[in-house]
Amino acid sequence: MATVGTGAHTYELVEDWGQVPAGWTLGQTAIVTDAHDHVYLFNRSDHPLMVFDRDGHFRTSWGEGVLSSAHGMFIDAQGNLYLPVINSHVVLKYSPSGNLLMTMGTWNTPSDTGWSGKYSDPVKQAAGPFHRPSDVAIAPSGDIYISDGYGNARVHRFAPDGTLQHSWGTPGKTAPGEFHVPHGVWVHTDGRVFVADRENNRVQVFSPDGDFLTQWRDLARPCDIYIDHQGVVYVPELDGLITLLNLDGQVLTRWLSPTSTSTGDGGHAVWLDSHGDIYINQNQEGRRLLKYRRCS
Numbered sequence: 001m002a003t004v005g006t007g008a009h010t011y012e013l014v015e016d017w018g019q020v021p022a023g024w025t026l027g028q029t030a031i032v033t034d035a036h037d038h039v040y041l042f043n044r045s046d047h048p049l050m051v052f053d054r055d056g057h058f059r060t061s062w063g064e065g066v067l068s069s070a071h072g073m074f075i076d077a078q079g080n081l082y083l084p085v086i087n088s089h090v091v092l093k094y095s096p097s098g099n100l101l102m103t104m105g106t107w108n109t110p111s112d113t114g115w116s117g118k119y120s121d122p123v124k125q126a127a128g129p130f131h132r133p134s135d136v137a138i139a140p141s142g143d144i145y146i147s148d149g150y151g152n153a154r155v156h157r158f159a160p161d162g163t164l165q166h167s168w169g170t171p172g173k174t175a176p177g178e179f180h181v182p183h184g185v186w187v188h189t190d191g192r193v194f195v196a197d198r199e200n201n202r203v204q205v206f207s208p209d210g211d212f213l214t215q216w217r218d219l220a221r222p223c224d225i226y227i228d229h230q231g232v233v234y235v236p237e238l239d240g241l242i243t244l245l246n247l248d249g250q251v252l253t254r255w256l257s258p259t260s261t262s263t264g265d266g267g268h269a270v271w272l273d274s275h276g277d278i279y280i281n282q283n284q285e286g287r288r289l290l291k292y293r294r295c296s
Contacts, residue, residue: 004255004292009232009244011278011292013258018056018289026050026288029281030073031271032081034096039271039279041289042070042083049081049098054273056291062098071149072135072184072224072269082136082144089130091146093162104146104162105130115151119199122171122180126153129164135196135224139187139208147185147195155182155195155210168210173200176212184224184269188247196222196235203235203249216249223283224269228276236267236280257282258290 002013018039020026027044034040037054048067051059069087076082079096089110093102110131114124123131134149142160154169172178184196191208203216203225220239227233232252233245243254257265259282269281276294 002258003295005244006253009253010295012295014056014277014291014293016056017291018052019058020047020050021058028070028268028283029288030070030083030269031279031281031289032073032075033271033273033279034075034079035274037273037275039273040073040075040081042067042073042081043288044070049083049094054275054277063094067092071133072147074136074138076138082138084130084133084136084146084149086132086134086150089132091130091133091136102162104144104158105133110151113152117151119150119181122173122199123151123153124171126167126170128154128167129156134182135184137185137187137193139191139193140189141191141208143187143208145185145187145193147182149183150181153179153182155179155185155193155206157208157210166210168206176204176215177206177210179204184222186225186227188227194225194227194233196225198223198238214249216245218251219243220266223267226270226272228272234270234272234278236270238264238266238268238283241266241282242270242278242280 029043039052041050047061049063050061071086072084074082081094083092090105111127113127131151135147137145144158146156153171157166169179180199183198186194193206205213220237222235231247241257244252267280268283278292280290
């Protein structure tokens with residue numbers, strides 16, 4: 001097996017992990033794992049929510065005909081799933097078995113940001129929820145943070161019941177609090193909010209109320225963020241694969257895609273299971289999901 005990383009952060013690629021049923025496809029994918037290490041894949045296919053066990057055996061699927069455009073995902077302590085349906089401009093909360101618990105946003109009603117529809121173009125103005133929301137994170141307080149996303153330039157904070165509390169962010173390329181495709185969001189246990197500002201090649205860090213704290217710039221179109229219990233920050237990159245950093249933003253290790261080093265062929269989403277194994281959605285048709293087993 002191919003080995004990547006360095007020192008305490010060394011992993012081996014698990015070849016051909018996760019086999020979907022015959023005739024099915026696995027599209028662009030968001031990933032979470034639950035307390036039993038079941039792996040949930042929210043993906044752009046006819047079977048949008050697939051569940052596997054840790055060894056890659058298919059268990060079940062749901063969401064057919066409803067979850068039409070996957071992007072991002074989060075799982076809370078009760079196993080509930082938060083799913084941005086990007087092209088419908090809503091974020092949905094589901095039980096683990098697929099029962100809809102809450103809808104945030106209005107179906108098929110984007111906010112007015114003047115966006116051209118091209119990812120290379122910033123929006124003209126920031127607006128309220130949502131215009132193609134991209135990711136979700138839950139704070140220790142229970143507040144819900146949503147990056148919004150492709151057609152907006154904001155992060156929104158909601159109360160646990162879905163009531164909007166606060167929004168921040170403006171279109172831009174360099175200043176603190178400016179975003180160009182805020183693509184991923186994570187809230188650390190100390191309340192800090194980490195935002196993958198993809199087209200600005202940086203991660204920005206904020207207080208729970210959206211006050212700018214710092215930024216990390218040594219990244220290649222960061223897409224997502226996951227922070228483990230040891231304070232290691234995992235950042236998949238569209239023009240790389242993944243970079244591991246500490247909470248001060250210092251790079252611990254990084255590695256490239258196993259199939260190509262061309263731009264746009266890197267990582268799109270990331271999650272870890274209880275064993276410290278890494279699951280990465282690769283941004284390439286036909287090679288969508290990678291699993292890296294942690295070397296002891």
